[in-house]
Amino acid sequence: MSQLEKTEWIPIMEPSLVGNELKYATEAIQSGWISSQGPFVTKFENQLAQFNGVEYALAVSNGTVALHLALVSLGIGTGDEVILPDLTFAASINSIIYTGAKPVLVDVDKDTFNIDPDLIKKAITPKTKAIMPVHLYGNPCQMDLINIIAKENNLFIIEDSAESIGSEFMNSKLGSLSDVGTFSFYGNKTITTGEGGAILFRDKKIYEKAKILRDHGMSPTKRYWHDYVGFNYRITNLQAAIGVAQMERIEEIISRKIEIAQFYKKNLKEIREIKFQEIPNTGTSTYWLVSIIIEDDDRNSLGLMNHLKSFNIDTRPFFFPLSEMPVYKSYSDSNLNVSKKLSLNGLSLPSFIGLSDLELETIVSKIKNYFNG
Ligand SMILES: *Cc1c(COP(=O)(O)O)cnc(C)c1O
Numbered sequence: 001m002s003q004l005e006k007t008e009w010i011p012i013m014e015p016s017l018v019g020n021e022l023k024y025a026t027e028a029i030q031s032g033w034i035s036s037q038g039p040f041v042t043k044f045e046n047q048l049a050q051f052n053g054v055e056y057a058l059a060v061s062n063g064t065v066a067l068h069l070a071l072v073s074l075g076i077g078t079g080d081e082v083i084l085p086d087l088t089f090a091a092s093i094n095s096i097i098y099t100g101a102k103p104v105l106v107d108v109d110k111d112t113f114n115i116d117p118d119l120i121k122k123a124i125t126p127k128t129k130a131i132m133p134v135h136l137y138g139n140p141c142q143m144d145l146i147n148i149i150a151k152e153n154n155l156f157i158i159e160d161s162a163e164s165i166g167s168e169f170m171n172s173k174l175g176s177l178s179d180v181g182t183f184s185f186y187g188n189k190t191i192t193t194g195e196g197g198a199i200l201f202r203d204k205k206i207y208e209k210a211k212i213l214r215d216h217g218m219s220p221t222k223r224y225w226h227d228y229v230g231f232n233y234r235i236t237n238l239q240a241a242i243g244v245a246q247m248e249r250i251e252e253i254i255s256r257k258i259e260i261a262q263f264y265k266k267n268l269k270e271i272r273e274i275k276f277q278e279i280p281n282t283g284t285s286t287y288w289l290v291s292i293i294i295e296d297d298d299r300n301s302l303g304l305m306n307h308l309k310s311f312n313i314d315t316r317p318f319f320f321p322l323s324e325m326p327v328y329k330s331y332s333d334s335n336l337n338v339s340k341k342l343s344l345n346g347l348s349l350p351s352f353i354g355l356s357d358l359e360l361e362t363i364v365s366k367i368k369n370y371f372n373g
Pocket of ligand 1: 091195
């Protein structure tokens, strides 16, 4: 293929539904159980618990309500503070604001793009109740240090693992390293149910409370009697049917994602302007999105993104720092320089498992062609 030829449109992510997804969804429809009762929900929850090595998993309608339900189940609300990174998807901070608690934004590490544990320590006040580390793009946070800080200060941890199912830190799955961990199964995530999410729990009591809150706060033993002001955060049997099929293929999905990341790393290593997100040596990433920083005084990520777009190759800019947006500005009082810099210089490359080797080679050659002229 010539350097100037356009390829077919290569998206950044797309779901892979080539296993039993259609079969199980059809089964759900044929059975009539398309709402939130039915066998696939429990099956999906059991798969999630087992895969992540935890006792309790609860599937919910999406990753945002997973965070909200986790926070409420831990008793976090008005008057409390929750520390989170400045560089994340807005759902992380929104879920805290819904509870009435105050989010406290701290800066991230320039190499891992994840929350900086030293800055967590500095942000703790007598009102701090919890830390919400976000494993950005699949990359594990320093959970050993964060767990120590939480223990010393009597804080909960809510791991936002929306982007990192299957990633590990010190041989444990992300989402299983703290009080609660959440996932998203939106269509562009590593596994999908269309819309969907889940929470992992260590503590049986918190799990049971969350299960009641998921279902309108209704007593499980006395119908239409409500012990809490609850929510309807249930997932449907139809969505869970897709989830069960995705979980059957999770090892295959993860190994292809890792292969794709390794291909980019190997083939772009001589481009000195490109720096990959650094994975801690005590952890592994499942690379929701393979993410890079452009280290070049004259160019930011926009130039490469436009170049790739002209060849029909999709990319994604990093999130904007939350502290830059007027709606969230008041939740940070210092200048969060690293997240600002990463946001300007970072981009994510096509990372879905259906990418062919030929497409990967094309993407790499267009990137080389941008830097080498
Ligand atoms: C996707 C995502 C969410 C929210 O998940 P939804 O299922 O879209 O509600 C939360 N946090 C992070 C970091 C995400 O990437």
